[in-house]
Amino acid sequence: MPASIVMTVLAADRPGLVRALSETIAAHGGSWQESRMARLAGQFAGILRVECAEAECDALLAALSALESEGISVQAKREAAAPAEKRETLTLDVVGNDRPGIIRSLSAAIAGAGGNVEDLSTSLESAPMAGHPIFHAKGVVSLAAGSAPGALVAAIENLGPDLSVSVDL
The missing domain is CATH 3.30.70.260 (ACT domain)
Known part of the structure; x- marks a missing residue:
């Protein structure tokens, strides 16, 4: 069963931010499931959910954290699937x-x-x-x-x- 990662992303807005994020996710076999993104007061702000193989989850989380060196702040959390409430x-x-x-x-x-x-x-x-x-x-x-x-x-x-x-x- 794939792991689900939910994250927030903040950075000074510039071309290539989504590309850097999507390349990092793809390099770890991640699949971009859903997202919301906006430019707010000159800042890029995004929330998204990614799925990846459980074996790749820790490496993906580390790679997302390493994006800080490019000025991209990512807060990510692994989520367990919760039973759907009616x-x-x-x-x-x-x-x-x-x-x-x-x-x-x-x-x-x-x-x-x-x-x-x-x-x-x-x-x-x-x-x-x-x-x-x-x-x-x-x-x-x-x-x-x-x-x-x-x-x-x-x-x-x-x-x-x-x-x-x-x-x-």
């Missing part, structure tokens, strides 16, 4: 006026309703015609089987009258 997933779209603490409030509402953030992307957008910043979050939240999706929507809507929430089951 959960319902919902796609969330939240839009509203930006304000300090909005992520803290949103994450507290999700957790309070029994939700787990599976995927979340946030951005600030310019409000049409007004130009002030609008907060926009898109993501996937899972709920334990038997939880009421309506409770999650209500918890988020209770954060303020200016938030628009849509949920797809």
Whole structure:
């Protein structure tokens, strides 16, 4: 059974970062399974999951750590496959006026309703015609089987009258 490695990658953005990472993974027989990458404030930031043969895992982890000499910081952890828990997933779209603490409030509402953030992307957008910043979050939240999706929507809507929430089951 292959080993699964989950990692975060940070570096000053420049051409060739993903190539250096993918070559290191391939040199150890690794298979790039899934990832999210972005350029944020001049920095490359990525999260990814790789599978490799158990016999290659330690060597791959050492090689990823050695990328630090090229200015690429990698934090990697071997993960054991966890048994899948029966959960319902919902796609969330939240839009509203930006304000300090909005992520803290949103994450507290999700957790309070029994939700787990599976995927979340946030951005600030310019409000049409007004130009002030609008907060926009898109993501996937899972709920334990038997939880009421309506409770999650209500918890988020209770954060303020200016938030628009849509949920797809």
